[in-house]
Amino acid sequence: MENKKKLTTSWGAPVGDNQNSITAGHRGPTLIQDVHLLEKLAHFNRERVPERVVHAKGAGAHGYFEVTKDVSKFTKADFLSKVGKRTPMFIRFSTVAGELGSSDTVRDPRGFAVKFYTEEGNYDLVGNNTPVFFIRDAIKFPDFIHTQKRNPKTHLKNPNAVWDFWSLSPESLHQVTILFSDRGIPATFRHMHGFGSHTFKWVNAAGEAYWVKYHFKTEQGIANLAAETAAEITGTNPDYHIEDLHNAIENGDYPAWRLYVQIMPLADADTYRWDPFDVTKVWSQKDYPLQEVGRMVLNKNPENYFAEVEQATFSPGNFVPGIEASPDKMLQGRLFAYSDAHRYRVGVNHNLLPINRPRNDVNHYQRDGQMRFDTNGGGAVYYEPNSFSGPKETPENNIAPYEVTGSAASTAYSHDDHFTQAGDLYRLMSEEERARLVANIVAAMKPVERDDIKLRQIGHFLKADREYGTRVAEGLGLPLPVNA
Known part of the structure; x- marks a missing residue:
């Protein structure tokens, strides 16, 4: 069946030739007046928006x-x-x-x-x-994600940064244990x-x-x-x-x-x-x-x-x-x-x-900005409060209050036991699951160049479970940390 759809430009005009650009003679050069060619190339250059910093794929x-x-x-x-x-x-x-x-x-x-x-x-x-x-704490998030990305000098993944950060952030131990388990x-x-x-x-x-x-x-x-x-x-x-x-x-x-x-x-x-x-x-x-x-x-x-x-x-x-x-x-x-x-x-x-x-109606006073492709509020009132029957707040949808107290300061959580839950998780695993966990951690830590980073992380494993830390140390061929 004949295709009756007409190829058009992005502004809706029909395209006469989509196989050959407009040139001065058979050999060219290409003329800048070929606006269809320019639009295709310019749009192609912009087809990728910046990828997500995390969760890109x-x-x-x-x-x-x-x-x-x-x-x-x-x-x-x-x-x-x-x-x-x-x-x-x-x-x-x-x-x-x-x-x-x-x-x-x-x-x-x-x-x-x-x-x-x-x-x-x-x-x-x-x-x-x-x-x-x-x-x-969100203040550590950019630093954490930097460790998961590429080394700005080598453009390679950087196990030194990964384990240095984790070993200096013991709150990560529970998630690290999950990540290197079978569920990773x-x-x-x-x-x-x-x-x-x-x-x-x-x-x-x-x-x-x-x-x-x-x-x-x-x-x-x-x-x-x-x-x-x-x-x-x-x-x-x-x-x-x-x-x-x-x-x-x-x-x-x-x-x-x-x-x-x-x-x-x-x-x-x-x-x-x-x-x-x-x-x-x-x-x-x-x-x-x-x-x-x-x-x-x-x-x-x-x-x-x-x-x-x-x-x-x-x-x-x-x-x-x-x-x-x-x-x-x-x-x-x-x-x-x-x-x-x-x-x-x-x-x-x-x-x-x-x-x-x-899917429901959206009513607000936000206007303009790039890619505003609706009516942009038309001619309706564009500020609030107003006397022109614009949308109004509904007090019944205020948040439910809860009490907060304390001084404004940079403060940590009051609980600092980062080891009990990670140890409990390790002890819930079968022997086969523990063996795979340790093997995965050892393989990931071997490329780390500095032993002090490895020993600091082993110290966290030991605090979670003595066997856990000992097996990682043995897999890396390192002695247990002093005073462990």
């Missing part, structure tokens, strides 16, 4: 979230208001440290970012496949759990507040890759996880997760044995059992990777009524940093893009 999918248990006594969030309610959503999975062209099967945490298109605005839950993180390389994006990681606040219709942690449990079961298998796949198919997710959905094998939460009464934060806002620690499920909330199903692949996956923007600060921030210091920094990254990377009007645009 990823995969995405559309789906829905369905409430399966009544949690209305804990939160007034409308999309969680009743059993059976479905909310469309989009998810982006990713690695953390690598560039856009890096391998999917490296040892690295995986990003687990969910955008819920609720009737009260978009709610973003931007977490990882681990319940904890390497650091607990998931078999696929479908075969891993997801976590909000941070503590958040839920508020119910009566104004009562609770602290909450999110757990997405994969219905596919946990499956991981051995280091040797992952290395082989890296060399043969660096896009292995992206391909797996696409093919599963395309074949109708829709991945699903069950969402559970841990609920902590507000007052418990002052008496719990761990600071509940320290993202390097978990809450014991014996103390705060998992409570089911709903089920997430991914059933549609993106139509265009760039438009949806690459331009998708997530921020842990995108809340809806009934869900609020906690004093988690790492979360507090991310509330600013993520949206600011998108303003730089995609543009100040990134929330107007179809993949990010809320």
